[in-house]
Amino acid sequence: MKIAFINDSSQQLGIQYMSAVLKQHGHxxxxxxDPQLFADDVIQINSLGKLFNYENKIVKDVKEFSPDLIGISIVTDFYQWACNIAQKIKAEIDTPIIVGGIHPTSVPDRVMNNKNFDMLCIGEGEFAMLELANSLEKGAIDYSIKNIWFRKGEEIIRNEVRPLISDLDALPMPDTDLYYSASPHFNRTGLYITMTSRGCSNACSYCCHSYLHELYKGKGPTVRQRSVNSVIEELDLNTNKHKIKFIAFMDNCFGYDLNWLKEFAREYKEKIGIKFWCIMHPNDVTEESVHYLKEAGCHTVDMGVQSWNEDLRKNILFRNIDNQTMENAIQLIKDANIEIMTDSIFDLPNQTDEDILKSAEKYIEIKPKRIYFYMLRHYPNTKMTRMAYDNNWLSKDRYEEVMDAHNVTSFSVGGDNVSKKLIKYQILFYLIDLLPKDISRFILKKKLYKYFPSFIGPALVVILRNLLAFDMNARLQRAWTINRYFHFTVKKTFNLKDK
Structure with a gap:
């Protein structure tokens, strides 16, 4: 069986694992x-996006490959892109298309209304895709495969969700070469992306896990951890094959298991020894856990704060943690000379200007390496979106747009409500990152933020901030983006063929 995966401009671990399982069984x-030049989640320039559009080339290349099955993994931000490219493919070849990823998983009925999609995979796809490929190879589709919905004539067959994969070590190593062979920009910067666990023990209202916890209730533990040996084996394999300079662990709560972290620190330091970035929940940050992070060679920790208003955090965001715990966590990481980055969400329901300015005061004093400022973005079927609909924080029309991914504004450059006032606050928080404490205090005391320019869009503010950032994460992301644009603009301009 020949399977073609069509991918947006990001690197997706789910596809790497599915590819590894399929190849392991002979497929x-x-x-x-699609490099999505000038049409990605940050840079959107319509005229240049049309000039450097790769969709027709992708359709041509897929047609030449002549696959038996086409898979597209979809996030909400790129759902309309997926619909468009599926329509173009169907106009050329009648190969079945299966979609998966967090957007189809969250709203499968709505996605299956698009008749260009023949099948839909809910949740984890490794074994569902393998069973589907095996059945297609035998010449007859098995319509009972768990996790997969099928279009059969006018009927939609909705199969139940299978239990979560409990033993992650049973999976083969992710197929990193799948991406490295598709574009050199993935490995040119030396950034390697992986995960040591799946799931999250928390169910924050704005996050997809608030829905996934409901979907998988009774289907297995919410968090599953790979063994340290499995992680080290993967990293050892890839560090010997590629010039890896930095590793990003994309776990939702890295090191939540202290015993695991202790073993990891010892093995990683001895056998890998490459600087890394990870995401941690404040509740998991202790003197002991930070000690192990430092021992392993952790360079940066990204930690969600979201709001310094405890009432908002508890009752709107469903993050049951107090301010003191977060302050202590930030200080422990700083004391260990590990870079700390924090995430904050603004334009929350019932949030006031006073809340935002108090957050600014707090950040001036604790001074993390970098503050990531996000405006609230509603995603399909999250607890936040359902609350917003029930409480009329979202209009019915906007709710329908959210659920169908229409008029999407990427969370990285804006949100569902981008106002001049929020743009000024956005600039304020970015300046707090860059300026000495005394100057930031002066700006806040004199309310100079009121005079900040608001005519520039949030996307431009993000781009300028990223250009001025010197933390490791920003430097790598900047290099990754520059390499992607350089490679594919040159390729398009001079009509270069793939090697």
Missing amino acids: EVKLFM
Whole structure:
């Protein structure tokens, strides 16, 4: 069986694992990547996006590959992109298309209304995709495969969700070469992306896990951890193959298991020894856990704060943690000379200007390495979106747009409500990152933020901030983006063929 995966401009671990499982069982897999030049989640310039559009080339290349099955993994931000490219493919070849990823998982009925999609995978796809490929190879589709919905004539067959994969070590190593062969920009910067666990013990209202906890209730533990040996084996394999300079662990709560972290620190320091970035929940940050992070060679910790208003955090965001715990966590990480980055969400329901300015005061004093400022973005079927609909924080029309991914504004450059006032606050928080404490205090005391320019869009503010950032994460992301744009603009301009 020949399976083609069509990919947006990001690197997706889910596809890497599915590819590894399929190849392990004799199937041929190829990735077709759309670089989304000037049409990604940050840079959106319509005229240049049309000039450097790769969709027709992808359709042509997929047609030449002549796959038996086409898979598209979809996030909400790129759902309309997926609909568009699926329509173009169907106009050329009648190959079945299966979609998966967090957007189809969250709103499967709505996604299956699009008749260009023949099948839909809910949740984890490794074994569902393998069973589907095996049945297609035998010449007859098995319509009873768990996790997969099928279009059969006018009927939609909705199969139940299978239990979560409990033993992550049973999976083969993720197929990193699938991406590295599709575009050199993935490995040119030396950044390697992986996960040591799946799931999250928390169910914050704005996050997809608030829905996934409900979907998988009774289907297995919410968090599953790979063994340290499995992680080290993967990293050892890839560090010997590629020039890896920095590793990003994309776990939702890295090191939540202290015993695991202790063993990891010892093995990682001895056998890998490469600087890394990780995400941690404040509740998991202790003197002991920070000691192990430092021992392992952790360079940066990203930690969600979201709001310094405890009432908002508890009753709106469903994050049951107090301010003192967060302050202590930030200080412990700083004391260990590990870079600390924090995430904050603004334009929350019932949030006041006073809340935002108190957050600014707090950040001036604790001074993390970098503050990531996000405006609230509603995603399909999250607890936040359902609360917003029930409480009329979202209009019915906007709710329908959210659920169908229409008029999407990426969370990284804006939100569902981008106002001049929020843009000024956005600039304020970015300046707090860059300026000495005394100057930041002066700006806040004299309310100079009121005079900040608001005519520039949030996307431009983000781009300028990223250009001025010197933390490791920003430098790598900047290099990754520059390499992607350089490679594919040159390729398009001079009509270069793939090697």
